[in-house]
Amino acid sequence: MTEKPASEKMHIIHDVKRPMLSDYIEELFDDFIELHGDRYFADDHAIMAGVATFCGMPVTVIGHRKGRTIEQNMDANFGMANPEGYRKALRLAHQAEKFHRPVINFVDTSGAYPGLGAEERGQGEAIARCLYEFIELRTPVVSIITGEGGSGGALALAVADRVLMLENALYSVVSPRGCASILWKDPKREGEAADALHITAQDLYSFGMIEGIIQEGQSNAQLIRNVGRALRDQFAELAAVPDMETLLQKRYEKFRKIGVFRQINQQENEGV
Amino acid sequence: MGLLDLFQKTRETSMEMKPQEDEAVKVVKCKGCGAELKAYAYGKNLYVCPHCGRYGRLLARTRIRQIADKDSFCELFAGLAPADPLHFPGYAEKAAELADKVGMPDAVKTGTCRIGGIETAIGVMDSHFMMASMGSVVGEKLTRLFEYATEKSLPVVVFTCSGGARMQEGMFSLLQMAKVSAAARRHSDAGLLYITVLTDPTTGGVTASFAMLGDIILAEPRTTIGFAGRRVIEGTIGQTLPDDFQSSEFLLSHGFCDKIVPRNQLRETLEKLLRLHCMPKGKKRQVRL
Numbered sequence: 001m002t003e004k005p006a007s008e009k010m011h012i013i014h015d016v017k018r019p020m021l022s023d024y025i026e027e028l029f030d031d032f033i034e035l036h037g038d039r040y041f042a043d044d045h046a047i048m049a050g051v052a053t054f055c056g057m058p059v060t061v062i063g064h065r066k067g068r069t070i071e072q073n074m075d076a077n078f079g080m081a082n083p084e085g086y087r088k089a090l091r092l093a094h095q096a097e098k099f100h101r102p103v104i105n106f107v108d109t110s111g112a113y114p115g116l117g118a119e120e121r122g123q124g125e126a127i128a129r130c131l132y133e134f135i136e137l138r139t140p141v142v143s144i145i146t147g148e149g150g151s152g153g154a155l156a157l158a159v160a161d162r163v164l165m166l167e168n169a170l171y172s173v174v175s176p177r178g179c180a181s182i183l184w185k186d187p188k189r190e191g192e193a194a195d196a197l198h199i200t201a202q203d204l205y206s207f208g209m210i211e212g213i214i215q216e217g218q219s220n221a222q223l224i225r226n227v228g229r230a231l232r233d234q235f236a237e238l239a240a241v242p243d244m245e246t247l248l249q250k251r252y253e254k255f256r257k258i259g260v261f262r263q264i265n266q267q268e269n270e271g272v
Numbered sequence: 273m274g275l276l277d278l279f280q281k282t283r284e285t286s287m288e289m290k291p292q293e294d295e296a297v298k299v300v301k302c303k304g305c306g307a308e309l310k311a312y313a314y315g316k317n318l319y320v321c322p323h324c325g326r327y328g329r330l331l332a333r334t335r336i337r338q339i340a341d342k343d344s345f346c347e348l349f350a351g352l353a354p355a356d357p358l359h360f361p362g363y364a365e366k367a368a369e370l371a372d373k374v375g376m377p378d379a380v381k382t383g384t385c386r387i388g389g390i391e392t393a394i395g396v397m398d399s400h401f402m403m404a405s406m407g408s409v410v411g412e413k414l415t416r417l418f419e420y421a422t423e424k425s426l427p428v429v430v431f432t433c434s435g436g437a438r439m440q441e442g443m444f445s446l447l448q449m450a451k452v453s454a455a456a457r458r459h460s461d462a463g464l465l466y467i468t469v470l471t472d473p474t475t476g477g478v479t480a481s482f483a484m485l486g487d488i489i490l491a492e493p494r495t496t497i498g499f500a501g502r503r504v505i506e507g508t509i510g511q512t513l514p515d516d517f518q519s520s521e522f523l524l525s526h527g528f529c530d531k532i533v534p535r536n537q538l539r540e541t542l543e544k545l546l547r548l549h550c551m552p553k554g555k556k557r558q559v560r561l
Binding site for chain 1: 351352353354355357358360361377408409411412415437438439441442443444445446447448449450451453454455456457458461476477479480481482483484485498499500501504505508509513517518522526527528
């Protein structure tokens with residue numbers, strides 16, 4: 001099967017008929033109860049989170065919410081979270097740790113919100129804190145990138161034991177449009193940038209950055225079923241990890257190994 | 273003998289501020305007020321313009337000279353150079369050109385030094401190399417620095433500056449944020465001190481990872497520090513932002529940095545902070561209650 005290029009997938013993942021967080025929650029989880037607020041400032045509607053059961057197992061579910069209608073989009077700030085969204089996610093992740101519940105993250109965001117208030121309330125700090133806490137969170141974490149994995153705003157919810165991507169999902173350090181504007185001063189070349197950045201699930205799998213790709217099948221129902229099956233498989237595998245220290249060590253090593261560089265003769269380097 | 277043998281060291285020689293012969297006559301222009309400054313005197317003034325007070329951006333090696341005890345810096349991991357994992361158009365050429373021009377293979381210098389006699393692991397980012405964007409090399413060197421410091425029970429001081437993640441390395445760059453933060457976390461869990469000094473400009477993925485994770489966060493005055501770019505925000509909210517937006521003063525007033533420290537007090541401040549947490553080798557703290 002030939003894979004579609006990133007420039008084509010950019011359009012697929014913006015289809016409003018594509019399943020979104022509320023669809024996954026409704027189809028895959030029982031007894032979902034949404035929990036609100038970061039306890040410091042506000043309740044960010046760009047992040048939805050709560051408790052539920054998955055195959056009978058209590059879990060914490062956290063994800064980006066985008067909404068389908070324009071009113072929903074605006075209420076959810078188009079899935080672009082403010083610091084309070086990340087702090088809500090972190091509060092509930094710690095709650096999951098306390099009650100020994102696994103965490104499931106659904107990632108679908110163009111990025112963290114670039115706004116005045118976001119900067120005033122420490123967007124950078126909020127994301128940094130997610131990375132710092134999720135890496136040592138003493139409970140299994142699985143993240144699924146369902147659509148857009150936009151830079152730091154996505155990574156904040158993707159420090160996990162297992163990161164999976166849907167077949168057409170994209171995960172990128174910069175929006176292709178932003179990349180084209182910065183490097184070539186031409187946002188219209190976003191398609192070209194998308195391909196040059198290597199941001200498809202297949203690219204990331206080949207780099208060893210994600211653990212699996214979920215096929216989308218022919219219908220939304222099938223897509224959601226495949227997500228459910230993938231989650232079950234991941235948790236079955238994670239259940240076989242002997243203890244928490246092993247889990248955390250593996251999580252650390254998974255991120256530790258990422259990077260491509262050369263070793264050069266130090267004489268080439270002038271030093272201080 | 274073990275893992276640590278992998279970390280080769282280079283002993284650096286002369287660290288003092290030697291007046292270069294040509295510097296005595298060379299004149300540089302302040303980028304703030306345009307004043308013509310004698311290079312040597314400007315250097316003596318720590319690259320702060322005596323007329324307008326503008327802080328010049330420092331080369332990593334100059335920063336180390338200003339902060340570290342004389343002759344105490346030992347560079348670590350100097351041989352790591354960028355690869356071009358995505359064969360991104362123009363990247364390899366640009367990196368090679370800058371390696372030549374700036375005299376270092378990527379945007380961070382790492383090593384150990386003494387500050388006021390206290391052995392410290394130090395990382396200094398250098399904006400002259402692709403605006404100190406973070407790719408695999410920056411991420412790997414800082415991660416190794418934290419791991420080395422954890423192993424040796426050393427405090428870590430990182431001088432940050434960065435335009436953000438290095439786009440040309442795609443997702444390899446983004447994931448460095450998680451990698452460095454993870455190593456910083458392990459260093460912290462070992463009970464060790466981490467100080468960040470935010471310098472101009474600290475933005476994007478560096479702000480959203482290790483820059484904001486110090487036990488103590490210092491900043492130079494009038495430094496640009498933020499997550500999203502100013503123009504991106506202006507474009508999103510459709511209004512012009514105030515001048516002091518995303519400055520170190522803005523961060524201080526919103527509670528995201530501990531202290532703004534003028535450049536001529538940085539060494540002394542670091543020394544005091546380090547002394548509150550660690551002691552020079554062989555010395556014991558005298559407590560008289």
